[in-house]
Amino acid sequence: MKLQRKNMLRASALGALVVSGALVLTACGSDDNTKTGDGASKAAAPAAGDIKCDGAKGKLLASGSSAQKNAVELWIKNYMAACSGVEVNYKSSSSGEGIVAFNQGTVGFAGSDSALKPEQIEESKKICTGGQGIDLPMVGGPVALGFNVAGVDKLNLDAATIANIFNDKIKKWDDEAIKKLNPGVTLPSTAIQAFHRSDDSGTTENVTKYLKAAAPDAWPHEAAKKWAAPGGQAASGSAGVAAQVKQVDGAIGYFELSFASAQGIKTVDLNTGAAAPVAATGENASKAIAAAKVSGTGSDLALKLDYTTKAEGAYPLVLVTYEIVCDKGNKADTLPTVKSFLSYAASDAGQKVLLENGYAPIPAEINAKVRETINSLG
Amino acid sequence: MASTTPTQIDTAPPVAKSGRSTGRAGDKIFAGLSKGSGILLLVIMASIAAFLTYRATIALSENEGNFLTTFDWNASANPPVFGIAVLLFGTVVSSIIAMAIAVPIAVGIALFISHYAPRRLAAPIAYVVDLLAAVPSIIYGIWGALFLVPQLNGLNLWLDEYLGWTYVFDKTQVGVARSLFTVGILLAIMILPIVTSVSREVFLQVPRMNEEAALALGATRWEVIRMSVLPFGRSGVISASMLGLGRALGETMAVATVLSPSFLISGHILNPGGGTFAQNIAAKFDEANEFGRDALIASGLVLFLLTLLVNGAARLIIARRKDFSGANA
Numbered sequence: 001m002k003l004q005r006k007n008m009l010r011a012s013a014l015g016a017l018v019v020s021g022a023l024v025l026t027a028c029g030s031d032d033n034t035k036t037g038d039g040a041s042k043a044a045a046p047a048a049g050d051i052k053c054d055g056a057k058g059k060l061l062a063s064g065s066s067a068q069k070n071a072v073e074l075w076i077k078n079y080m081a082a083c084s085g086v087e088v089n090y091k092s093s094s095s096g097e098g099i100v101a102f103n104q105g106t107v108g109f110a111g112s113d114s115a116l117k118p119e120q121i122e123e124s125k126k127i128c129t130g131g132q133g134i135d136l137p138m139v140g141g142p143v144a145l146g147f148n149v150a151g152v153d154k155l156n157l158d159a160a161t162i163a164n165i166f167n168d169k170i171k172k173w174d175d176e177a178i179k180k181l182n183p184g185v186t187l188p189s190t191a192i193q194a195f196h197r198s199d200d201s202g203t204t205e206n207v208t209k210y211l212k213a214a215a216p217d218a219w220p221h222e223a224a225k226k227w228a229a230p231g232g233q234a235a236s237g238s239a240g241v242a243a244q245v246k247q248v249d250g251a252i253g254y255f256e257l258s259f260a261s262a263q264g265i266k267t268v269d270l271n272t273g274a275a276a277p278v279a280a281t282g283e284n285a286s287k288a289i290a291a292a293k294v295s296g297t298g299s300d301l302a303l304k305l306d307y308t309t310k311a312e313g314a315y316p317l318v319l320v321t322y323e324i325v326c327d328k329g330n331k332a333d334t335l336p337t338v339k340s341f342l343s344y345a346a347s348d349a350g351q352k353v354l355l356e357n358g359y360a361p362i363p364a365e366i367n368a369k370v371r372e373t374i375n376s377l378g
Numbered sequence: 379m380a381s382t383t384p385t386q387i388d389t390a391p392p393v394a395k396s397g398r399s400t401g402r403a404g405d406k407i408f409a410g411l412s413k414g415s416g417i418l419l420l421v422i423m424a425s426i427a428a429f430l431t432y433r434a435t436i437a438l439s440e441n442e443g444n445f446l447t448t449f450d451w452n453a454s455a456n457p458p459v460f461g462i463a464v465l466l467f468g469t470v471v472s473s474i475i476a477m478a479i480a481v482p483i484a485v486g487i488a489l490f491i492s493h494y495a496p497r498r499l500a501a502p503i504a505y506v507v508d509l510l511a512a513v514p515s516i517i518y519g520i521w522g523a524l525f526l527v528p529q530l531n532g533l534n535l536w537l538d539e540y541l542g543w544t545y546v547f548d549k550t551q552v553g554v555a556r557s558l559f560t561v562g563i564l565l566a567i568m569i570l571p572i573v574t575s576v577s578r579e580v581f582l583q584v585p586r587m588n589e590e591a592a593l594a595l596g597a598t599r600w601e602v603i604r605m606s607v608l609p610f611g612r613s614g615v616i617s618a619s620m621l622g623l624g625r626a627l628g629e630t631m632a633v634a635t636v637l638s639p640s641f642l643i644s645g646h647i648l649n650p651g652g653g654t655f656a657q658n659i660a661a662k663f664d665e666a667n668e669f670g671r672d673a674l675i676a677s678g679l680v681l682f683l684l685t686l687l688v689n690g691a692a693r694l695i696i697a698r699r700k701d702f703s704g705a706n707a
Contacts, residue, residue, distance in 0.1 A: 198639045198661060199661065200454075226455075230642075236661060247524075
């Protein structure tokens with residue numbers, strides 16, 4: 001009996017050790033991306049005058065892209081502080097899931113990294129009585145190429161070199177092609193370890209669209225959500241790729257800028273052909289989005305991005321995410337809330353929140369159309 | 379353990395007989411309940427198999443690739459193309475590595491606990507080994523990804539340098555150790571407790587007479603173990619290994635956290651890449667559409683069959699060995 005009790009004690013001490021060890025490990029594992037959140041609390045707590053609550057009431061459900069999650073959550077926080085009695089709930093899943101939920105009529109609006117496809121618009125006509133689903137570009141953001149090379153703080157690359165790195169053609173950091181783009185920088189002969197997303201991702205789609213458009217000779221693969229190039233290593237989710245880049249010497253990977261700034265990962269400046277290489281910042285991304293053309297018809301404001309822009313200070317590797325609503329035939333009980341919430345998101349105050357948190361605001365010209373469209377929603 | 383069941387059954391009938399006199403109603407209810415539990419188990423197994431088969435046939439009928447030989451998994455695309463070759467390879471290889479590492483160590487620990495260690499030390503060691511089984515697999519995964527992978531980089535380079543000529547240990551692709559080999563090591567740690575504790579139980583049941591007879595003949599301790607303990611325990615160790623193999627085949631989270639997934643088959647087990655059934659299901663399920671899920675279920679059916687096959691083979695081996703160890707008992 002005595003012996004047994006002793007064993008139990010010993011076991012529980014060991015148990016405690018294992019558990020606390022596990023806690024320490026998980027603490028390392030959960031890569032904290034809440035930095036953006038902190039920024040927000042300090043940033044513009046907007047004057048109530050910016051937010052017009054007229055008619056908004058009850059509960060509004062929304063769902064979709066995780067790329068715009070941080071931005072939407074900040075809007076919701078400010079919006080709900082200004083309009084009492086209204087609850088907006090954005091479920092961050094994926095663009096695909098958001099569109100499915102929208103077309104089933106379970107959400108007031110959906111968030112998506114890519115515009116509606118023709119068959120999805122066709123499907124949306126069942127939900128939007130007398131109308132159809134439309135895309136409203138609301139949040140832009142740079143996709144950063146994060147790198148971890150010992151002794152290198154600043155790195156310039158162009159599209160062709162990036163394509164060759166991810167294609168497994170350039171294998172060492174001191175490759176001639178990289179040296180030529182970085183005069184004066186001492187590059188080590190470390191092997192390059194390129195990381196891509198193992199899951200289907202809107203970020204992958206935007207990166208491959210960029211490579212396909214800006215370096216068609218070096219990038220033979222089709223642009224898609226699924227990574228198509230051979231070689232390299234994979235990790236799940238933006239957080240997973242960022243964690244690998246942070247951990248591995250010689251690594252390079254892509255993710256939204258917020259993941260890089262949250263973990264202090266250095267990012268590549270793009271040599272676009274402009275006078276100086278362009279850094280990945282919300283402001284520079286915004287300049288590239290300004291070159292975009294509206295490709296949607298009617299009130300649909302889907303954008304066609306110009307990935308080959310050479311404009312000064314424009315960072316072309318960008319991602320635009322949309323809010324998807326019905327132009328006509330939104331549900332009567334949530335329509336006022338949708339209009340009032342999206343009006344705030346598209347307002348100067350709402351767009352300012354983006355810039356302060358590493359996202360890129362939508363350029364004024366396109367934003368004006370978005371506001372107009374929101375006002376006409378029925 | 380399995381080898382001792384027959385003796386228990388032999389002693390059972392007299393107990394049952396004496397129980398019968400206490401009343402018929404209780405006897406009937408209990409018989410009904412235990413029969414019901416048995417049937418319930420069969421019904422559950424059958425419905426799982428039926429569900430898997432039904433959903434799998436939907437997926438297989440639409441597959442544009444070859445289910446057995448295609449090196450790709452694009453089930454949610456149109457047209458869907460997917461195949462299990464890579465998954466089957468990765469599952470089997472990582473499990474073999476795990477078994478090759480875990481079984482000798484587990485047998486060693488079990489022998490140490492049962493025959494070498496002083497009793498004072500044996501109990502705590504047994505407890506610690508059992509405790510390994512209580513750690514959730516996601517914890518192993520996080521530990522593997524954050525601690526084991528960076529630590530193994532050196533071992534990988536060493537293996538590549540000195541054993542690279544074996545082809546298997548030739549590391550041809552740059553990258554951190556997020557490979558099938560690392561997964562095998564992690565799985566080995568995870569199956570260690572179950573293999574150890576079952577083997578230990580078996581070794582403890584070796585008849586004292588056998589051991590003492592061997593000692594009386596002048597055998598050393600090693601010879602006692604070789605001549606009486608190991609032959610007696612062999613079938614038990616095999617069934618213990620198969621229990622461990624079952625866990626290794628189906629392990630999900632730890633593998634998904636550590637492995638760098640890719641749809642390539644490579645005999646170079648140090649290269650990052652590869653995939654297993656369970657890892658692929660966990661990774662793809664969230665973003666799969668209705669049909670994509672059917673395809674994943676089809677791969678689940680293959681894993682189900684693989685596990686059945688392994689268990690069946692284990693039973694066969696044990697059945698063939700039973701006479702021998704039974705005679706000793």
